[in-house]
Amino acid sequence: MLRTGFLVSLVAASIGLAGTAHAQQKTVYMPAILELSGAGAVSGTNFRDGMLMAIDEINKAGGILGHKIETPVLDTQSDAGTSRAQLQKVLDNNPYVVFGPVFSGSVLVTQLMTMKAEIPEIVGGEAAAITQKNASYVFRTSFGQQFSMPKIANYIHDSIKAKSVAVVWVNNDFGKGGRDNFTKEMKDRGINVAADISTEVGQADFSADVVKLKGANADAVFVYLNEEESARFLKEAKKQGIKAPLIGETTLLGQKVIDLAGGAAEGVQGHVGLTVDAPIKAVQDFAAKFKARYNYVCDHNGIKGYTGVYFVKYVTEKIGKFDGKAFAEKAHGITITPQEEPGILMEAKWDKNGDIDRESFLGEVVDGKQKIVKTLPMLSKK
Amino acid sequence: MKRFGPLSVAVAAAAAIGLPFLLKPFGVYLISMWAVLTIAAIGLNLTLGYAGQVSMAQGAFVGIGAYTVALLTAAGWPFFPAFILGGALCFVIGWLLGYPALRVQHHYLAFVTLAFNTLVFLVLRNEEWLTRGSYGIAGTDRPSLFGLSTDNARVFYFLCLAILILLSAATWWMLRSPWGRAFVALRENPIRALSLGLDTRRYTLMAFALGSTLGGLAGGLYAPLVQFIEPGSFSLNLSFNLLLMVIVGGSGRFFGPFVGALIAVLLPEWMRVAEGYYLIIYAMLVMVLMVFCPSGVIGLFEKAMKPKKPPAAPAAAAIKAEATPQ
Numbered sequence: 001m002l003r004t005g006f007l008v009s010l011v012a013a014s015i016g017l018a019g020t021a022h023a024q025q026k027t028v029y030m031p032a033i034l035e036l037s038g039a040g041a042v043s044g045t046n047f048r049d050g051m052l053m054a055i056d057e058i059n060k061a062g063g064i065l066g067h068k069i070e071t072p073v074l075d076t077q078s079d080a081g082t083s084r085a086q087l088q089k090v091l092d093n094n095p096y097v098v099f100g101p102v103f104s105g106s107v108l109v110t111q112l113m114t115m116k117a118e119i120p121e122i123v124g125g126e127a128a129a130i131t132q133k134n135a136s137y138v139f140r141t142s143f144g145q146q147f148s149m150p151k152i153a154n155y156i157h158d159s160i161k162a163k164s165v166a167v168v169w170v171n172n173d174f175g176k177g178g179r180d181n182f183t184k185e186m187k188d189r190g191i192n193v194a195a196d197i198s199t200e201v202g203q204a205d206f207s208a209d210v211v212k213l214k215g216a217n218a219d220a221v222f223v224y225l226n227e228e229e230s231a232r233f234l235k236e237a238k239k240q241g242i243k244a245p246l247i248g249e250t251t252l253l254g255q256k257v258i259d260l261a262g263g264a265a266e267g268v269q270g271h272v273g274l275t276v277d278a279p280i281k282a283v284q285d286f287a288a289k290f291k292a293r294y295n296y297v298c299d300h301n302g303i304k305g306y307t308g309v310y311f312v313k314y315v316t317e318k319i320g321k322f323d324g325k326a327f328a329e330k331a332h333g334i335t336i337t338p339q340e341e342p343g344i345l346m347e348a349k350w351d352k353n354g355d356i357d358r359e360s361f362l363g364e365v366v367d368g369k370q371k372i373v374k375t376l377p378m379l380s381k382k
Numbered sequence: 383m384k385r386f387g388p389l390s391v392a393v394a395a396a397a398a399i400g401l402p403f404l405l406k407p408f409g410v411y412l413i414s415m416w417a418v419l420t421i422a423a424i425g426l427n428l429t430l431g432y433a434g435q436v437s438m439a440q441g442a443f444v445g446i447g448a449y450t451v452a453l454l455t456a457a458g459w460p461f462f463p464a465f466i467l468g469g470a471l472c473f474v475i476g477w478l479l480g481y482p483a484l485r486v487q488h489h490y491l492a493f494v495t496l497a498f499n500t501l502v503f504l505v506l507r508n509e510e511w512l513t514r515g516s517y518g519i520a521g522t523d524r525p526s527l528f529g530l531s532t533d534n535a536r537v538f539y540f541l542c543l544a545i546l547i548l549l550s551a552a553t554w555w556m557l558r559s560p561w562g563r564a565f566v567a568l569r570e571n572p573i574r575a576l577s578l579g580l581d582t583r584r585y586t587l588m589a590f591a592l593g594s595t596l597g598g599l600a601g602g603l604y605a606p607l608v609q610f611i612e613p614g615s616f617s618l619n620l621s622f623n624l625l626l627m628v629i630v631g632g633s634g635r636f637f638g639p640f641v642g643a644l645i646a647v648l649l650p651e652w653m654r655v656a657e658g659y660y661l662i663i664y665a666m667l668v669m670v671l672m673v674f675c676p677s678g679v680i681g682l683f684e685k686a687m688k689p690k691k692p693p694a695a696p697a698a699a700a701i702k703a704e705a706t707p708q
Contacts, residue, residue, distance in 0.1 A: 109610035
């Protein structure tokens with residue numbers, strides 16, 4: 001009896017009784033739910049580190065509207081169901097905004113809840129579907145696939161001048177979304193998709209896929225995989241002597257992939273939405289600060305986390321209060337320049353759906369480093 | 383059941399009814415998840431714990447039930463017919479999955495069921511025309527019951543709890559019927575059971591079918607609880623997690639799945655105070671529990687509450703001393 005009573009009280013205490021109010025004296029509660037374990041750990045960790053760096057800088061300078069930012073970071077285990085539970089946990093404490101998740105599947109489940117609660121959600125997900133569901137409280141920190149894929153398609157059509165292309169993609173919501181948008185863009189430009197190869201999350205052996213690729217004999221190969229899988233694929237492609245240019249979108253040219261793939265990443269080309277190698281001083285200064293603080297090179301997710309916090313700071317100072325609804329109204333259609341807010345690093349514009357527009361880059365891997373060869377203008381300034 | 387007594391059950395029932403009034407929505411969500419996963423674990427306990435048939439496919443049945451409800455309710459079906467159809471579909475598929483169990487046992491059977499789980503995952507992911515593939519299905523509505531909406535987290539929890547109580551009572555009744563005894567006989571000594579005239583073939587298939595049905599019914603509640611399902615949610619990880627619940631709680635013990643699900647759902651949340659180390663600590667705690675208490679938490683309680691042997695009477699001790707060679 002005593003044991004049962006103790007167990008019940010322990011259970012009740014562990015899941016939080018309704019009476020435990022959240023202390024908010026001169027702080028503003030802006031929690032983060034991120035992929036710190038599981039398949040998305042590399043992306044989530046980078047996002048977290050960039051985000052925490054920005055928060056420290058802002059807090060040292062006095063916070064937002066005189067309030068210090070309080071950001072507990074909760075792990076989603078890269079799982080949509082866990083993301084939903086963790087979001088519910090933070091919603092119970094009435095947050096001003098929520099940062100994350102990065103995985104698109106997790107964003108798709110959480111954005112319905114943040115919309116209902118009228119809490120802005122600053123996400124790292126890139127699946128096109130995120131901003132096509134009328135979720136008026138979700139804001140991206142990087143291009144959605146519906147904006148990045150036309151850019152990579154133009155590159156393949158205009159620069160590579162390919163007549164046929166093979167696509168290798170990871171079969172999850174991220175990869176499937178990218179593949180669907182990419183093949184549509186290829187069709188629009190009259191480029192034949194000679195091979196359409198789906199791969200598994202966490203796949204270790206790409207030999208059979210590369211054999212299929214060789215058989216397709218395409219003019220170019222578009223690779224849309226997660227970091228570790230990208231590196232494994234590149235090693236196998238080099239081993240089997242694939243001659244066609246290997247084209248990627250942001251991830252394939254990321255420093256993490258280059259480090260893991262070693263020499264096999266040499267010559268990889270593609271479109272890069274965000275990179276610390278961008279020929280922009282503010283971005284390079286950020287990269288140096290990040291490296292000094294964490295002792296590793298930041299990838300695009302780190303920039304998403306960092307700029308996401310400054311986006312919240314700028315909009316909040318414009319509306320002059322911590323009001324999620326007013327934030328969402330002000331943020332739709334806003335343009336932020338580095339002159340107005342240095343932490344935004346590059347000029348950025350958010351449209352009525354929460355999609356972001358900013359400059360992007362074409363790059364290639366040279367001597368174990370990503371080299372930017374061309375800067376592409378903002379879509380809205382073309 | 384006898385060991386835990388009606389008083390303990392009454393306390394647990396009072397807690398299950400009273401807790402949601404003390405908890406915030408997150409707490410209510412967690413105990414709803416506990417109720418749903420307990421139903422699935424009861425099913426696995428029936429197949430594995432009582433009938434001794436190793437199954438690594440319970441997660442797949444949760445998925446089949448969840449997709450049945452999500453797709454049919456999206457197509458305009460009312461919740462309860464879809465919920466029952468999900469369970470019925472799992473009964474049929476579980477029965478068919480039982481056929482390999484007539485030929486192979488133990489780890490061979492584990493691999494057969496594991497392959498089935500992977501097959502279901504691939505169907506859910508690749509058959510986009512039916513399941514919407516990797517994008518998953520968002521926004522499954524919570525049902526209305528006699529005109530009362532269960533949109534509210536607390537109301538939906540009580541629906542899950544009511545279904546859990548109903549299914550638990552049915553399972554408890556069945557385990558005390560000749561069927562339950564037949565399942566245990568199947569586990570303990572199938573050859574002897576056969577020699578006593580038990581139709582082991584029928585009971586093996588029935589053990590799979592009933593366990594799978596409970597998995598499917600749990601899935602039918604999972605879809606409106608989480609309101610987003612995707613193939614990855616029903617991969618091998620969920621089957622392993624359900625297996626963990628049964629083993630940690632106490633395999634072949636009626637209350638094992640209740641306690642096992644409580645640990646699997648709540649322990650990782652308790653451990654979050656350890657931040658980056660919480661999953662490591664959780665894994666270590668489970669390992670320690672299994673090393674020191676292979677019969678699970680319920681087994682540990684049974685051991686602790688077992689009446690100790692009374693010390694030998696003085697006369698008996700004297701006789702024993704005399705009998706001992708000097």
